[in-house]
Amino acid sequence: MGLIVQKFGGSSVANAERVMNVAKIVTDTYKKGNDVVVVVSAQGDTTDDLIAKAKEINPGAPKREMDMLMAAGEQISISLLAMAIEKLGYHAVSLLGWQAGFSTDSVYSAARIKKVDTKRLKTELGNKKIVVVAGFQGINKYDDVTTLGRGGSDTSAVAIAAALHADKCQIYTDVDGVYTADPRKVKNAQRLSEITYDEMLELATLGAQVLNNRSVEMAKKYNVQLEVISSLNPIPGTMVKETAKMEKMLVRGVTKDADASRISITGLNDVPGVAFKIFASLAAKNINVDIILQSVGRDGTKDIAFTVSEAHADDAVMAINSLPFIGDAKVVRDDTIAKISVVGAGMETHPGTASTMFEALFNQDINIQMISTSEIKISVLIDRKDADRAVAAVHEAFFGNV
Numbered sequence: 343m344g345l346i347v348q349k350f351g352g353s354s355v356a357n358a359e360r361v362m363n364v365a366k367i368v369t370d371t372y373k374k375g376n377d378v379v380v381v382v383s384a385q386g387d388t389t390d391d392l393i394a395k396a397k398e399i400n401p402g403a404p405k406r407e408m409d410m411l412m413a414a415g416e417q418i419s420i421s422l423l424a425m426a427i428e429k430l431g432y433h434a435v436s437l438l439g440w441q442a443g444f445s446t447d448s449v450y451s452a453a454r455i456k457k458v459d460t461k462r463l464k465t466e467l468g469n470k471k472i473v474v475v476a477g478f479q480g481i482n483k484y485d486d487v488t489t490l491g492r493g494g495s496d497t498s499a500v501a502i503a504a505a506l507h508a509d510k511c512q513i514y515t516d517v518d519g520v521y522t523a524d525p526r527k528v529k530n531a532q533r534l535s536e537i538t539y540d541e542m543l544e545l546a547t548l549g550a551q552v553l554n555n556r557s558v559e560m561a562k563k564y565n566v567q568l569e570v571i572s573s574l575n576p577i578p579g580t581m582v583k584e585t586a587k588m589e590k591m592l593v594r595g596v597t598k599d600a601d602a603s604r605i606s607i608t609g610l611n612d613v614p615g616v617a618f619k620i621f622a623s624l625a626a627k628n629i630n631v632d633i634i635l636q637s638v639g640r641d642g643t644k645d646i647a648f649t650v651s652e653a654h655a656d657d658a659v660m661a662i663n664s665l666p667f668i669g670d671a672k673v674v675r676d677d678t679i680a681k682i683s684v685v686g687a688g689m690e691t692h693p694g695t696a697s698t699m700f701e702a703l704f705n706q707d708i709n710i711q712m713i714s715t716s717e718i719k720i721s722v723l724i725d726r727k728d729a730d731r732a733v734a735a736v737h738e739a740f741f742g743n744v
């Protein structure tokens with residue numbers, strides 16, 4: 343018995359049958375004596391469809407109005423789920439973000455949660471209601487509706503779990519946990535029973551699409567026990583927590599991120615301040631830079647290359663070309679790359695992870711173009727057309743071919 347927050351993604355509530363299935367899971371949890379708060383996303387592709395509708399009318403629509411529109415998707419799913427729960431003979435109440443106490447800043451479409459005022463949630467739980475909350479939304483200081491950015495419902499669920507000191511936050515989805523690689527692409531990908539916040543954060547950031555990375559950040563900060571679990575297959579999922587058993591694993595996962603462009607600047611003057619000015623010009627445009635490589639200076643010149651997400655590549659090239667010192671330096675953009683990464687807390691204490699990864703790529707005759715590492719991850723940049731083959735080979739090197 344305790345307080346459990348359960349979150350269901352868009353595919354888990356895509357149609358009437360799925361909504362009833364969710365109502366069944368929720369009421370089963372309630373029946374065991376738990377208080378239950380449920381957070382849901384918009385049904386299926388609703389959010390994408392709403393965005394498409396807006397584009398038809400005004401591709402440059404004000405972000406405030408986009409948030410007003412997108413937040414409507416979740417209003418549909420919470421009311422439908424509350425009706426489904428009532429149909430099963432239990433009492434439910436649906437609440438929009440603002441009703442559930444979510445205050446955010448005013449960055450429309452990417453708002454950050456400032457506070458969850460739990461008064462209403464506690465009252466409804468006190469009345470023995472199952473509380474169904476719209477994910478992905480809140481309200482700012484002007485009383486305007488905001489949204490938290492795509493995939494933001496995970497963060498809504500974790501925020502409620504943190505604010506209510508819930509015993510557990512279960513993220514229900516259409517996969518049955520976190521895998522060592524994308525199970526649709528890598529045949530022997532294994533389901534993990536446990537993973538640390540830091541590993542999950544790296545995996546989420548590097549392209550594994552099970553959890554929104556902000557939600558993992560928040561779970562780590564407030565020590566919320568997260569479970570990634572299937573809404574269709576009733577087996578235990580993956581626990582995300584502070585420490586996790588290694589199960590003899592050096593590496594926890596292999597990911598691919600094909601959303602990357604490399605920008606190379608060759609023939610820069612080898613004087614102090616060049617890197618600073620380049621990256622300051624990108625920061626000023628809010629462009630996030632990933633892997634950075636600078637060559638050793640030679641004959642008074644040096645080269646700098648870095649990656650950004652493809653959506654930012656045009657702006658990045660423009661920002662750099664407008665720098666006064668670029669002069670004769672050459673700026674080249676390359677969209678044919680992908681980033682492959684291995685993640686695992688075990689590599690901090692075990693040498694040889696990098697060489698195992700590089701050998702696997704060498705055996706496939708795949709050339710590494712750039713490398714970057716942190717304590718618990720190694721990323722390489724390779725040709726995009728080799729990406730799936732690379733993931734399979736690297737995965738096999740660490741997990742075998744069973």
Ligand code: ASP
Pocket residue numbers: 351352383384389390415477478491492493494495496
């Ligand atoms: N419905 C929103 C989206 O599709 C929020 C979410 O799914 O978490 O991005």
Ligand code: MG
Pocket residue numbers: 351352383384386389493
């Ligand atoms: Mg969605």
